[in-house]
Amino acid sequence: MYLRVLGSAAGGGFPQWNCNCPRCKGLRDGSLRARARTQSSIAVSANGLDWLLINASPDILQQIRDNPVLQPERAQRDSGIAAVLLMDAQIDHVTGLLMLRERQTPLPLLATREVLSDIGTGFPITSILSHYCGVQPHVLVCDGYPLGVPGLPGLELSAVPLDSKPPPYSPFRGSPRQGDNIGVVLSNPTNGRKIFYAPGLGQMTPQLHALMAGCEVVLVDGTFWCADEMQRLGLSSKTAFDMGHLPQSGAGGMLEHLARLPAGVRKVLIHINNTNPILDEDSPERAELTAAGVELAHDGMEILF
Numbered sequence: 001m002y003l004r005v006l007g008s009a010a011g012g013g014f015p016q017w018n019c020n021c022p023r024c025k026g027l028r029d030g031s032l033r034a035r036a037r038t039q040s041s042i043a044v045s046a047n048g049l050d051w052l053l054i055n056a057s058p059d060i061l062q063q064i065r066d067n068p069v070l071q072p073e074r075a076q077r078d079s080g081i082a083a084v085l086l087m088d089a090q091i092d093h094v095t096g097l098l099m100l101r102e103r104q105t106p107l108p109l110l111a112t113r114e115v116l117s118d119i120g121t122g123f124p125i126t127s128i129l130s131h132y133c134g135v136q137p138h139v140l141v142c143d144g145y146p147l148g149v150p151g152l153p154g155l156e157l158s159a160v161p162l163d164s165k166p167p168p169y170s171p172f173r174g175s176p177r178q179g180d181n182i183g184v185v186l187s188n189p190t191n192g193r194k195i196f197y198a199p200g201l202g203q204m205t206p207q208l209h210a211l212m213a214g215c216e217v218v219l220v221d222g223t224f225w226c227a228d229e230m231q232r233l234g235l236s237s238k239t240a241f242d243m244g245h246l247p248q249s250g251a252g253g254m255l256e257h258l259a260r261l262p263a264g265v266r267k268v269l270i271h272i273n274n275t276n277p278i279l280d281e282d283s284p285e286r287a288e289l290t291a292a293g294v295e296l297a298h299d300g301m302e303i304l305f
C-alpha cells in the first residue's frame with residue numbers, strides 16, 4: 001500500500017502569499033533552510049494506479065503535476081484519482097474539488113453527513129459541481145468499523161470523530177457537531193498494517209491514544225508549535241485551540257502524547273502552519289522534534305504500509 005503526501009502545509013501553504021512572518025519571509029529571501037509546502041492533502045493506493053485523494057486542496061492541480069503517479073495515462077481523458085475523502089469542510093481541504101470538474105463521470109465523494117451539508121450549503125461546492133461532473137456522495141459513519149472504498153479494492157479505512165471545529169463559514173462554527181472533523185485509520189488488509197491520519201486534531205482522548213498505539217504510523221496535526229503562536233506574531237487573536245488544533249509544545253501538547261506511544265510507532269507531523277518554527281531546519285524547535293523521534297512530513301513524501 002502506498003501513501004503519498006501531496007501537501008504538508010496548513011491553510012495558506014508555505015510561504016503564504018500575503019505573509020511576512022519570520023518563516024515565510026525567510027523562505028522567500030533564502031535566509032532560512034526550509035522546504036516550500038503546498039496545502040494539506042495525501043493520496044493512498046493499493047495498486048499504485050488508482051488513488052483515494054484525502055482532502056482536495058486548492059493546490060491540487062500543482063500537486064497532480066508534481067506527482068506524475070496520479071496521471072496513469074490510460075485514456076485520452078484519465079486520472080489516477082478514483083475517489084475523494086474529506087476530513088472536514090475547511091476551505092484548504094475542499095476547494096480543490098472545483099478543480100476536478102472536468103471529470104467525465106460523477107466524482108465519488110466520501111464524507112460525513114455534517115461535512116456534506118456544509119459543502120452543499122454554506123460553501124455550495126457540490127451544488128456548483130452538479131453543473132459539471134457532479135458528485136456521487138458516500139456518507140461516512142464515524143463508528144470505527146472498517147469499510148472499503150468504491151472503485152479502490154485492497155484499501156480499507158475507518159473513520160473516527162475528532163474534537164475540532166467546523167469552518168468559519170459553517171453555521172455550526174460555534175456549536176460543533178460530531179462528524180465535523182474526523183480522523184481515519186487506513187489499513188492494508190493483506191498485512192494488517194495501519195496508518196492513522198488526522199491533520200486537524202484539537203484534543204487527545206484515551207480512546208484516540210489506544211487507536212494510535214495500534215498503528216504502524218501516525219500522521220497527525222502539526223499546525224502550531226505553541227498555543228499562542230499567532231497571537232505572539234500579532235497575526236490573530238485566536239489560540240491554536242480556538243482554531244481546533246492541539247499545539248505541539250507545552251504540557252498536554254502533541255509531543256507529550258506522541259512520547260507515550262509505543263516505541264515502534266512512526267510519528268510524523270503534517271498540516272504545518274507557515275508560522276510554525278519547526279519549518280526552519282536549523283531551529284531549536286526542529287532539533288527538539290528530531291530528538292523526540294518525530295518526523296516532519298514534506299510534499300512528495302512516500303510511506304509504504
Ligand SMILES: [Zn+2]
Nearest residue numbers: 010011090092
Ligand atoms: Zn487545513
Ligand SMILES: [Zn+2]
Nearest residue numbers: 019021024274
Ligand atoms: Zn507566514
